[in-house]
Amino acid sequence: MKRTTIFALIGATLITLGSQGAMAFEQSRSxxxxxxxxxxxxxxxxxxxxxxxxxxxxxxxxxxxxxxxxxxxxxxxxxxxxxxxxxxxxxxxxxxxxxxxxxxxxxxxxxxxxxxxxxxxxxxDYGVIAVAKDSPYQNLNELMAALQQDPSAVKFAGGSAAGGWDHLKVLMAAKEAEVEGLSRITYLAFAGGAEAITQVVGGHIGAFTGDISEAMGFIESGDLRVLAVLSEERLPAPLDRFPTAREQNIDTVSPxxxxxxxxxxxxxxxxxxxxxxxxxxxxxxxxxxxxxxxxxxxxxxxxxxxxxxxxxxxxxxxxxxxxxxxxx
CATH class of the missing domain: 3.40.190.150 (Bordetella uptake gene, domain 1)
Structure with missing residues (x-):
C-alpha cells in the first residue's frame, strides 16, 4: 500500500509539473x-x-x-x-x-x-548645448561662468515648451555649475529644434539646447559648434569628437x-x-x-x-x- 501510494504521488507530481509547463505563457497572436x-x-x-x-x-x-x-x-x-x-x-x-x-x-x-x-x-538621443560658430564661448565652462556672473546673460533656444526637457537640460547643467538664480535663466521655446537653431546661428539667441540628432545638419555645415554633449561618456564615432559636460567638471547627463x-x-x-x-x-x-x-x-x-x-x-x-x- 505504501509503495503504491508513493508511486501514485510521484505520478501526480509529474502530471502537475507537466501541466504547468504546458501552461507556460504564450503571447497573443497579435x-x-x-x-x-x-x-x-x-x-x-x-x-x-x-x-x-x-x-x-x-x-x-x-x-x-x-x-x-x-x-x-x-x-x-x-x-x-x-x-x-x-x-x-x-x-x-x-x-x-x-x-x-x-x-x-x-x-x-x-x-x-x-x-x-x-x-x-x-x-x-542625447542632449547638447551648442552655440553659433562665431560665439565668444569656446567651452561649457566659459558659458556657465557668464551665467554665474548674470543668469540672464545668455538666452537659450530649444524645441520643447518652457519647462520641457530642452529647458530642463540647461537648468540641470547650470545647477551643477553652481549658478545661482536658476529661474532668471532665459529660455525661448520654438516649434522645433530646427527653428530654434536657426535663431542661434542667425545671431538672435546665444545658445541652443536640444538633442544632437536635430543639430547634426547645422554642426556638419559648420554653423553650429557643440560646447558639450550631456552623456555619460563620449558618444560613438563619428560623434566622439564632441566633449561631454562631465569632462568639463559639470556632471549632467540628459538622454x-x-x-x-x-x-x-x-x-x-x-x-x-x-x-x-x-x-x-x-x-x-x-x-x-x-x-x-x-x-x-x-x-x-x-x-x-x-x-x-x-x-x-x-x-x-x-x-x-x-x-x-x-x-x-
Missing amino acids: VTCIAPSGPGGGWDFTCRSVGRLMAELGLVRGSMQTTNMTGAGGGVAFAHVISKRAEDNALIVAASTATTTRLAQGQFAGMDHDMVQWVGALGA NWRGFYVPAGVSEEAYQWWNGSLDKIYASDEWKTIMEQNGLVPFHKSGPAFTDYVRDQVAEIQAISKEVGLIK
Whole structure:
C-alpha cells in the first residue's frame, strides 16, 4: 500500500509539473503598441520600428499593430491604459523622457509613474548645448561662468515648451555649475529644434539646447559648434569628437530615451515576455541599423533597472522644477 501510494504521488507530481509547463505563457497572436502621438512622431517611430522587428525576428506569431492616441502630450494614452486596459497582456505603450517630464511635473492629473510597469529603453538621443560658430564661448565652462556672473546673460533656444526637457537640460547643467538664480535663466521655446537653431546661428539667441540628432545638419555645415554633449561618456564615432559636460567638471547627463511601459496589472509572465522580447530586439543587428539611421545612440535598461531609472529621473525633474518655480 505504501509503495503504491508513493508511486501514485510521484505520478501526480509529474502530471502537475507537466501541466504547468504546458501552461507556460504564450503571447497573443497579435499585440498592440500605443503611440501617444499622431503618425510620424517619435513615439510613432518607436512603435512601428519595434513592431516590424517583432514580426521579422519571430517574436510574435502574427503582428504588432500601432494605434495612434493623441492628447495631453501622452496623458490621454496613459489614462486609457490605467482605466481601460489595466490587465491587457498584449499591450505596450511607447514612452520617452518627455513622458517622465510630464509625470514629474504633474501634467497627467491624478496619475503618477508607479501606475504602470516600465519595461525597457532601446536607445537615446542625447542632449547638447551648442552655440553659433562665431560665439565668444569656446567651452561649457566659459558659458556657465557668464551665467554665474548674470543668469540672464545668455538666452537659450530649444524645441520643447518652457519647462520641457530642452529647458530642463540647461537648468540641470547650470545647477551643477553652481549658478545661482536658476529661474532668471532665459529660455525661448520654438516649434522645433530646427527653428530654434536657426535663431542661434542667425545671431538672435546665444545658445541652443536640444538633442544632437536635430543639430547634426547645422554642426556638419559648420554653423553650429557643440560646447558639450550631456552623456555619460563620449558618444560613438563619428560623434566622439564632441566633449561631454562631465569632462568639463559639470556632471549632467540628459538622454532623451526611447522606451516602453505596459499596464500595471499584466501578469508576471507577460511582463517577462515583453522584457525579454525588447532585450532581443536591442541585441539584434537590425535594431543597430535602425538606431544608426535615425540618430539614436546605445542606451539600454530593462526590467527593474529601468524602473529604478525612471523613478530617479522623475525625482530629479521634480526637484529642479520646484527649484525654479515650475511646480509647487
